Amino acid sequence: MNANLQVCVRRFPRDVVGVDDFELREAAMPEPAEGEVLVQSHFLSLDPYMRKRLADAREGRYPLSTGDVMMGRTVGSVIASRDPAFKTGDVVLGWGGWQRYAAEPGQNLQKVEPLEGGSLSAHLGVLGRPGITAWLGIVSVAQLREGDCLVVSSAAGAVGSLAAQMARHLGARVVGIAGGDAKCDAVTRQLGAHACVDYKAPDFAQRLIDATPDGVDVVFENVGAGVLDATLDRMNPNGRIAVCGLMGHYHSGEPYAFRHFARVLDRALKVTGFRIDDNIPLHGRALRDLRAWFDAGVFRPWETVTHGLEHAPDAFVSMLQGRGQGKTLVQLT
Amino acid sequence: MNANLQVCVRRFPRDVVGVDDFELREAAMPEPAEGEVLVQSHFLSLDPYMRKRLADAREGRYPLSTGDVMMGRTVGSVIASRDPAFKTGDVVLGWGGWQRYAAEPGQNLQKVEPLEGGSLSAHLGVLGRPGITAWLGIVSVAQLREGDCLVVSSAAGAVGSLAAQMARHLGARVVGIAGGDAKCDAVTRQLGAHACVDYKAPDFAQRLIDATPDGVDVVFENVGAGVLDATLDRMNPNGRIAVCGLMGHYHSGEPYAFRHFARVLDRALKVTGFRIDDNIPLHGRALRDLRAWFDAGVFRPWETVTHGLEHAPDAFVSMLQGRGQGKTLVQLT
Numbered sequence: 001m002n003a004n005l006q007v008c009v010r011r012f013p014r015d016v017v018g019v020d021d022f023e024l025r026e027a028a029m030p031e032p033a034e035g036e037v038l039v040q041s042h043f044l045s046l047d048p049y050m051r052k053r054l055a056d057a058r059e060g061r062y063p064l065s066t067g068d069v070m071m072g073r074t075v076g077s078v079i080a081s082r083d084p085a086f087k088t089g090d091v092v093l094g095w096g097g098w099q100r101y102a103a104e105p106g107q108n109l110q111k112v113e114p115l116e117g118g119s120l121s122a123h124l125g126v127l128g129r130p131g132i133t134a135w136l137g138i139v140s141v142a143q144l145r146e147g148d149c150l151v152v153s154s155a156a157g158a159v160g161s162l163a164a165q166m167a168r169h170l171g172a173r174v175v176g177i178a179g180g181d182a183k184c185d186a187v188t189r190q191l192g193a194h195a196c197v198d199y200k201a202p203d204f205a206q207r208l209i210d211a212t213p214d215g216v217d218v219v220f221e222n223v224g225a226g227v228l229d230a231t232l233d234r235m236n237p238n239g240r241i242a243v244c245g246l247m248g249h250y251h252s253g254e255p256y257a258f259r260h261f262a263r264v265l266d267r268a269l270k271v272t273g274f275r276i277d278d279n280i281p282l283h284g285r286a287l288r289d290l291r292a293w294f295d296a297g298v299f300r301p302w303e304t305v306t307h308g309l310e311h312a313p314d315a316f317v318s319m320l321q322g323r324g325q326g327k328t329l330v331q332l333t
Numbered sequence: 334m335n336a337n338l339q340v341c342v343r344r345f346p347r348d349v350v351g352v353d354d355f356e357l358r359e360a361a362m363p364e365p366a367e368g369e370v371l372v373q374s375h376f377l378s379l380d381p382y383m384r385k386r387l388a389d390a391r392e393g394r395y396p397l398s399t400g401d402v403m404m405g406r407t408v409g410s411v412i413a414s415r416d417p418a419f420k421t422g423d424v425v426l427g428w429g430g431w432q433r434y435a436a437e438p439g440q441n442l443q444k445v446e447p448l449e450g451g452s453l454s455a456h457l458g459v460l461g462r463p464g465i466t467a468w469l470g471i472v473s474v475a476q477l478r479e480g481d482c483l484v485v486s487s488a489a490g491a492v493g494s495l496a497a498q499m500a501r502h503l504g505a506r507v508v509g510i511a512g513g514d515a516k517c518d519a520v521t522r523q524l525g526a527h528a529c530v531d532y533k534a535p536d537f538a539q540r541l542i543d544a545t546p547d548g549v550d551v552v553f554e555n556v557g558a559g560v561l562d563a564t565l566d567r568m569n570p571n572g573r574i575a576v577c578g579l580m581g582h583y584h585s586g587e588p589y590a591f592r593h594f595a596r597v598l599d600r601a602l603k604v605t606g607f608r609i610d611d612n613i614p615l616h617g618r619a620l621r622d623l624r625a626w627f628d629a630g631v632f633r634p635w636e637t638v639t640h641g642l643e644h645a646p647d648a649f650v651s652m653l654q655g656r657g658q659g660k661t662l663v664q665l666t
Contacts, residue, residue, distance in 0.1 A: 224594065238611070249595040257590035261557065262582040265606040273598040278571070 004029050006069045007098035007312050012058035017051055017320055022070060022098075022313040030103035032082045038103050041076035041096045044309070044330040045124040046316050047158065048222075048247060055250065070098040070312075075112065075123045086111070093123055098312050100332055115294075119301070125327040126162055126299045127290055133276050134162035134220075135286040137242035138170070140279070141272050142218045146171030149212055151231050154222035155196060156183040158327040159244060161302055163220045164191050169298045172218070175211045177227055179322050186325055190300055199223075205230045215239075224248045225256040232260035235267045243273040302326030337362050339402045340431035340645050345391035350384055350653055355403060355431075355646040363436035365415045371436050374409035374429045377642070377663040378457040379649050380491065381555075381580060388583065403431040403645075408445065408456045419444070426456055431645050433665055448627075452634070458660040459495055459632045460623055466609050467495035467553070468619040470575035471503070473612070474605050475551045479504030482545055484564050487555035488529060489516040491660040492577060494635055496553040497524050502631045505551070508544045510560055512655050519658055523633055532556075538563045548572075557581045558589040565593035568600045576606040635659030 003026045010023040032038045053071060056062035064071060074096035078086050083106030086092065092109040096102035112123045125131060138144050150167045154160040155176025164187065168174045176187040176196035187196035195211040197204065208230050215236035221228055225248030228241075235241075249256060264271060276283075293299065304324035306315035312330045319328040336359045343356040365371045386404060389395035397404060407429035411419050416439030419425065425442040429435035445456045458464060471477050483500045487493040488509025497520065501507045509520040509529035520529035528544040530537065541563050548569035554561055558581030561574075568574075582589060597604060609616075626632065637657035639648035645663045652661040 243598050246595045246598050255590040255592040256594065257588040258594075259588040261589065261591075262579045263606075264604060265576050265579050265608070268606045268608050268611050269604075270606075271597060271602075271604040273596075273601045273603075275598070275601050278601050 003027065004099055004101045005309050006100075007309060009054070009057075009064065009066050009068055009070050011066055012054055014058075017054065017317055019313040019317055021054075022316075024310055027099075030101055032080055032103040034082050035105055036103045037078055037083050037086045037092070037106050037109055038080040038101060039074070039076040039092055039094055039096055039109070040079050040101055040333065041074040041099070042331065042333045043075050043121045043124055044096070044098060044312065044332060045073040045128070046312070046319055046328040046330060047073075047130070048154075048245060048320065050316070051247075051320060052250060071095065072097050073124055073129060074102070075120050076102075081106075091120065093128065098309065098330075100309060121303060121305070121327070121329050121331075122294065122301075124329060125158060125303070126294055127287065129276055130158040130327060131162055131290045132283055132286045133159050133244060134166055135290060136274055136276065136279050136282060137220050137244050138163050138166050138218075139286070139289070140282055141242040141274050142220065142240040144170055144172055144218050147173075148217035149173045149175065149214060149236075150218045150220065151175045151177060151208075151212065151216050151234070152193075152220040152222075153177040153199075153227045153231075154245070154247070155187045155191070155193060156325045157222060160220065160222055161187070161191055161326050162299065163244075164193050165299050166293065167218075167220075168192050169293060175208075175216075177208070177223075177231075183325060186302075190302060199227050205233075208234060218242070220244060222247060229256075229258050229260050232258070232263040232269075235263055235269055237267050239267055239269050241269060241271045243271060303329055305329045305331050307331050336360065337432055337434045338642050339433075340642060342387070342390075342397065342399050342401055342403050344399055345387055347391075350387065350650055352646040352650055354387075355649075357643055360432075363434055365413055365436040368416050368438055369436045370411055370416050370419045370425070370439050370442055371413040371434060372407070372409040372425055372427055372429055372442070373412050373434055373666065374407040374432070375664070375666045376408050376454045376457055377429070377431060377645065377665060378406040378461070379645070379652055379661040379663060380406075380463070381487075381578060381653065383649070384580075384653060385583060404428065405430050406457055406462060407435070408453050409435075414439075424453065426461065431642065431663075433642060454636060454638070454660070454662050454664075455627065455634070457662060458491060458636070459627055460620065462609055463491040463660060464495055464623045465616055465619045466492050466577060467499055468623060469607055469609065469612050469615060470553050470577050471496050471499050471551075472619070472622070473615055474575040474607050475553065475573040477503055477505055477551050480506075481550035482506045482508065482547060482569075483551045483553065484508045484510060484541075484545065484549050484567070485526075485553040485555075486510040486532075486560045486564075487578070487580070488520045488524070488526060489658045490555060493553065493555055494520070494524055494659050495632065496577075497526050498632050499626065500551075500553075501525050502626060508541075508549075510541070510556075510564075516658060519635075523635060532560050538566075541567060551575070553577060555580060562589075562591050562593050565591070565596040565602075568596055568602055570600050572600055572602050574602060574604045576604060636662055638662045638664050640664050
């Protein structure tokens with residue numbers, strides 16, 4: 001009962017991530033050292049960036065070894081504290097990883113306020129790193145304006161779905177890109193996007209043209225490769241492309257041949273890669289906006305929740321394969 | 334003697350530009366209409382962007398037809414004026430095209446001051462569009478700072494050679510990229526670049542690594558394709574890439590497969606395409622800086638001059654083939 005179930009990295013995947021790359025382990029309950037806090041996790045966030053972490057770790061560019069507990073963002077309750085800033089019962093965000101209990105240094109934790117009518121899981125989504133990431137791309141990098149046409153790829157994903165809703169609230173025409181009819185339907189019906197284009201359709205490029213009759217002003221890019229290439233050709237002069245993810249460039253060994261790269265010059269585009277941890281001074285402003293929009297009902301809850309830590313590897317692989325919609329979470333309690 | 338020699342577009346090239354795409358013609362001396370000014374050209378500027386104009390004209394995106402005088406920037410003397418703002422003997426910059434005499438509307442002309450110890454041709458180079466273009470990329474788009482490492486491609490070209498000298502003056506470490514030993518030698522010896530890498534060398538990527546031991550902060554890009562790809566892999570975090578030209582993407586039908594495109598995200602890069610005519614409000618500031626630097630001797634004159642308008646097609650093809658260094662000009666008088 002008190003033992004600490006963990007999911008550890010068994011080996012680093014070469015290309016496609018599989019459930020066999022992880023293994024379950026029972027460990028002793030951690031003991032918080034001086035300055036540490038013992039947290040029981042309620043929710044674990046599963047995110048596409050974790051694939052990149054595994055790839056980086058394999059090449060020694062990220063501090064994670066085989067046998068370690070897999071890393072991840074969590075929200076949980078303090079059950080013991082040796083940091084005077086936290087007391088039992090506090091609800092905190094942290095980097096607990098894929099385990100039931102974690103002893104974390106107090107300075108790695110943030111206390112979060114309870115949400116009226118909202119689940120704790122919102123702190124891992126709209127009020128967490130996905131929300132901040134979407135805000136950085138839409139508000140800070142791309143400086144979206146009312147009346148802009150925005151294209152957002154991976155529109156059914158955690159970050160893309162928030163970017164789409166935020167942009168719609170800010171008065172943009174929102175065109176999502178997602179894989180398959182079910183996701184595209186959800187993006188238009190649940191998120192209120194004006195259109196959503198299926199990148200798996202053989203006539204994807206033509207559908208994108210039809211969905212963007214006045215061209216594209218802003219792109220929130222999560223994929224790159226062929227999805228970005230088709231969008232490049234639709235850009236209006238002085239268009240802005242906020243590059244949040246390039247999933248299409250990570251899991252194939254082949255370099256991607258852009259047909260429309262010259263649009264960067266022809267259309268005087270700004271293509272900007274951004275990372276959440278490079279922009280920490282902006283997080284406070286982002287969270288204030290996100291909280292106000294959250295309270296005003298701008299965001300529709302959209303989560304794929306798996307119950308039980310032992311199913312985390314399955315849920316992760318499933319997310320990477322494009323199943324699941326909105327924010328992917330594991331519920332532990 | 335008074336007849337107007339012209340070089341006209343005979344046909345639009347499909348891919349490689351040849352001298353047969355142009356033809357010489359003798360026309361009557363133009364008569365300036367009310368508001369027009371008759372200018373005798375002294376120098377005609379030949380520039381890489383003209384290839385793009387021909388390609389655009391072929392597809393109806395630029396107003397130039399077969400049989401028309403080829404377009405181009407000129408500096409000349411007013412020999413008759415029906416615009417009160419100009420008088421005989423004024424030296425003016427205009428769009429006279431590939432002909433000895435042009436009747437141009439006064440509002441298309443700019444009077445230029447005589448330069449002490451400088452040739453009129455400087456108004457088509459450092460104090461003209463190439464200078465303004467280099468300034469826009471280095472100062473406005475990339476915001477080069479002292480101590481930055483700058484890579485400039487086509488460093489032996491009109492714009493690249495000015496960007497390199499400007500950046501050196503501003504305190505950057507300057508690494509040129511050019512084709513062949515002769516050009517690379519000239520870029521280091523004549524322009525004072527710290528290094529210059531031959532993109533035709535089989536070990537180009539390794540040479541670029543050796544020349545940029547601390548990575549690259551700013552790129553002034555004229556080529557794209559494999560030259561840009563190798564540079565992408567050398568970028569430091571938050572690097573800036575000012576895209577001024579993409580010659581490598583225009584004259585091959587094949588899309589270019591970037592191996593290192595994901596660096597845009599990994600290194601949080603800003604890639605910005607810019608065009609001189611989109612930035613007219615900045616031209617005045619650019620020209621003030623350029624004139625001050627010119628007077629202070631920052632720029633070393635570097636021109637490839639062909640004498641006689643009848644040789645303009647040859648000179649143009651030769652420039653596109655990468656022969657010639659610095660600013661390419663035709664002298665008409």
